[in-house]
Amino acid sequence: xxxxNYIDAIRxxxxxxxxxxxxxxxxxxxxGAFGGAFKATKGLYETFPGRVLDCPISEDAMSxxxxxxxxxxxxxxxxxQFADFSTVGxxxxxxxxxxxxxxxxxxxxxxxxxxxGGTPGSGPFHSQSMEALYAHYPGxxxxxxxxxxxAYSMLREAIAIDDPVIFCEHKLLYRWLKEDSxxxxxxxxxxxxxxxxxxxxxxxxxxxxxxxxxxxxxxLSEDGWEIEVVDLRCAKPLDRTTILxxxxxxxxxxxxxxxxPFGGVTAEVVSIAATEGFELLDAPPQRLNSRDTPIPYQPxxxxxxxxxxxxxxxxxxxLLAF
Amino acid sequence: MTSPDLLLKAYCTMLLARRLEExxxxxxxxxGIAGGVYVGRGQEALSAALGxxxxxxxxxxxxxxxxxxxxxxxxxxxxxxPRTYLGRATGPMRGRDGNVHRGRPSEGMPAMISHLxxxxxxxxxMLLARRxxxxxxGVGATSLGDGATSTGAFHEGLNLAAVEKLPLVMVVANNQYxxxxxxxxxxxxxDLVDKAVGYGIQGHTCPxxxxxxxxxxxxxxxxxxxxxxxxxxxxxxxxxxxxxxxHDDAFYVDPALREGPLGRDCVDIAREQVLxxxxxxxxxxxxxxxxxxxxxxxxxxxxxxxxxxxxxxxTWQALKTSCPA
Ligand SMILES: Cc1ncc(C[n+]2csc(CCOP(=O)(O)OP(=O)(O)O)c2C)c(N)n1
Ligand SMILES: [Mg+2]
Numbered sequence: 001x002x003x004x005n006y007i008d009a010i011r012x013x014x015x016x017x018x019x020x021x022x023x024x025x026x027x028x029x030x031x032g033a034f035g036g037a038f039k040a041t042k043g044l045y046e047t048f049p050g051r052v053l054d055c056p057i058s059e060d061a062m063s064x065x066x067x068x069x070x071x072x073x074x075x076x077x078x079x080x081q082f083a084d085f086s087t088v089g090x091x092x093x094x095x096x097x098x099x100x101x102x103x104x105x106x107x108x109x110x111x112x113x114x115x116x117g118g119t120p121g122s123g124p125f126h127s128q129s130m131e132a133l134y135a136h137y138p139g140x141x142x143x144x145x146x147x148x149x150x151a152y153s154m155l156r157e158a159i160a161i162d163d164p165v166i167f168c169e170h171k172l173l174y175r176w177l178k179e180d181s182x183x184x185x186x187x188x189x190x191x192x193x194x195x196x197x198x199x200x201x202x203x204x205x206x207x208x209x210x211x212x213x214x215x216x217x218x219x220l221s222e223d224g225w226e227i228e229v230v231d232l233r234c235a236k237p238l239d240r241t242t243i244l245x246x247x248x249x250x251x252x253x254x255x256x257x258x259x260x261p262f263g264g265v266t267a268e269v270v271s272i273a274a275t276e277g278f279e280l281l282d283a284p285p286q287r288l289n290s291r292d293t294p295i296p297y298q299p300x301x302x303x304x305x306x307x308x309x310x311x312x313x314x315x316x317x318x319l320l321a322f
Numbered sequence: 323m324t325s326p327d328l329l330l331k332a333y334c335t336m337l338l339a340r341r342l343e344e345x346x347x348x349x350x351x352x353x354g355i356a357g358g359v360y361v362g363r364g365q366e367a368l369s370a371a372l373g374x375x376x377x378x379x380x381x382x383x384x385x386x387x388x389x390x391x392x393x394x395x396x397x398x399x400x401x402x403x404p405r406t407y408l409g410r411a412t413g414p415m416r417g418r419d420g421n422v423h424r425g426r427p428s429e430g431m432p433a434m435i436s437h438l439x440x441x442x443x444x445x446x447x448m449l450l451a452r453r454x455x456x457x458x459x460g461v462g463a464t465s466l467g468d469g470a471t472s473t474g475a476f477h478e479g480l481n482l483a484a485v486e487k488l489p490l491v492m493v494v495a496n497n498q499y500x501x502x503x504x505x506x507x508x509x510x511x512x513d514l515v516d517k518a519v520g521y522g523i524q525g526h527t528c529p530x531x532x533x534x535x536x537x538x539x540x541x542x543x544x545x546x547x548x549x550x551x552x553x554x555x556x557x558x559x560x561x562x563x564x565x566x567x568x569h570d571d572a573f574y575v576d577p578a579l580r581e582g583p584l585g586r587d588c589v590d591i592a593r594e595q596v597l598x599x600x601x602x603x604x605x606x607x608x609x610x611x612x613x614x615x616x617x618x619x620x621x622x623x624x625x626x627x628x629x630x631x632x633x634x635x636x637t638w639q640a641l642k643t644s645c646p647a
Binding site for chain 1: 414415416418419423425426427428432433435436437440441442443444445446447448449450451452454455474475478479481482485639640641642643645646
């Protein structure tokens with residue numbers, strides 16, 4: 001069995017979606033014959049002539065175009081070259097695409113692929129995690145897959161969904177994360193997954209941080225701590241049932257995310273725990289995020305900016321000691 | 323040369339738009355409308371000419387703030403405006419959006435959002451989709467003001483249309499002001515139409531208050547787009563004959579502009595053109611004015627009688643997809 005990595009899964013999802021539905025097309029910078037900055041579309045230009053289009057550096061127009069195409073019955077998939085540049089298309093995404101169904105009753109099935117998150121040396125403008133920004137706006141669904149199988153199945157689901165989906169794919173996982181197969185567990189997109197079962201504390205997290213959390217849990221298991229890890233998968237809407245179910249088992253919460261600390265997914269998770277799961281808690285719910293500065297370039301600085309297995313472990317030890 | 327019949331038809335649309343918006347303004351002044359009222363007074367010739375150059379069912383029209391006339395020309399029910407201003411459940415936006423932010427996207431008329439310039443690329447997407455589907459694309463027309471030409475969205479959209487060689491018709495209604503800002507604070511190019519050269523597309527100009535000229539110029543631009551000539555930029559100077567909205571008395575408008583050729587009312591010019599063309603005489607126009615008054619009265623009365631949305635029955639669903647908690 002050959003190995004398949006996260007970016008292969010994305011490419012295969014795009015391929016299979018295009019093969020299944022002639023309405024699916026890809027629009028983005030350098031995604032044609034070049035195959036995309038991360039090679040997510042490699043070979044698709046040749047396989048699907050006329051359906052993989054290179055576009056000018058116009059994130060606003062790309063995003064508006066996606067809405068127009070969706071109105072006419074297509075299912076556009078927009079590749080932002082980096083999640084960070086999607087801010088140039090923010091207006092079209094949050095004000096035009098996201099409001100369209102509510103205002104007009106006409107659905108807008110568009111997918112924005114956002115190569116997200118930090119990697120060493122990427123610096124302030126090629127590293128951002130933007131799920132909270134998009135999750136804030138009504139009318140958008142936000143995916144943050146953490147596994148190879150989810151990269152495939154959730155992108156297929158994103159394309160099939162009749163609403164705009166922000167698909168945050170993590171760049172650190174692109175080539176590093178490999179599995180034997182893309183076959184997953186069939187969990188529907190709106191369900192979080194218990195990625196590791198435990199009983200002493202729960203880490204609720206998503207995207208690349210799932211793997212840091214699993215490492216931290218491994219390390220703590222040497223001391224006898226059993227840490228549960230919940231992979232949210234979908235940042236909006238949040239699966240409150242799975243979050244609260246896990247807290248019922250462990251009584252302790254660490255909400256973990258790579259994004260900036262103000263607001264965001266971890267704040268929402270803590271809010272759910274505090275308002276709906278108060279009686280389940282044995283300790284004050286905790287959050288761990290990146291630092292509140294732009295994301296630094298130098299790799300050692302970058303590692304100290306984001307949560308890592310070590311800082312997660314330290315946070316969990318404090319939580320367990322409460 | 324514009325046919326006398328088309329002149330008359332367009333003039334009739336202009337007058338209907340003028341009277342309808344006067345009625346909406348009257349309701350607003352009586353406190354009957356929440357928010358603002360934005361009228362196309364002065365822009366009716368340009369807007370009607372655009373609407374009448376398009377074919378509903380084939381073409382796309384993304385109207386903007388001052389396109390009541392174009393909307394009617396494109397086939398919008400005269401009650402849609404009043405229903406939307408009054409927030410009625412029967413209007414296309416069902417009270418969820420108001421005033422000029424209305425449309426029927428699945429019928430080729432996207433519903434503008436406030437953010438200026440943004441509808442350009444939406445029209446591009448509609449055209450591109452139709453082309454990919456192997457359908458007749460029709461022409462995709464949209465309009466915006468002198469102020470909106472300063473947005474990034476205008477630039478990105480027009481450039482994208484050029485790159486994709488789309489049959490986009492962009493009408494720039496240069497009414498000399500963006501809210502209170504004169505064009506000198508918006509751009510310094512000698513003529514906005516020179517931008518067409520920069521985008522590698524065809525440019526046209528016509529006096530925006532001259533119906534006959536607007537019909538000629540826009541008719542040609544639409545035909546060029548339809549014939550494969552790519553995007554067309556039309557720049558039409560005239561003067562906004564209202565405030566930005568009906569809350570604004572436009573004290574800042576230069577009196578010299580009001581008195582000059584740009585300040586002439588397009589409805590007066592069109593009336594002269596219709597009479598000169600022989601399409602109608604004074605008596606016919608008087609009858610027509612009576613019919614228009616009836617249409618306006620019926621449209622607004624219908625809207626006023628229509629039901630309001632029920633906040634208790636509202637589903638509060640921003641998504642089509644339903645997902646369990
Ligand atoms: C991006 C954006 N900025 C600001 C506004 C507020 N605004 C609405 S209309 C308007 C003036 C528009 O002027 P112009 O484009 O010349 O059109 P006109 O009103 O003259 O028809 C402004 C500033 C807006 N709608 N969108
Ligand atoms: Mg203006």
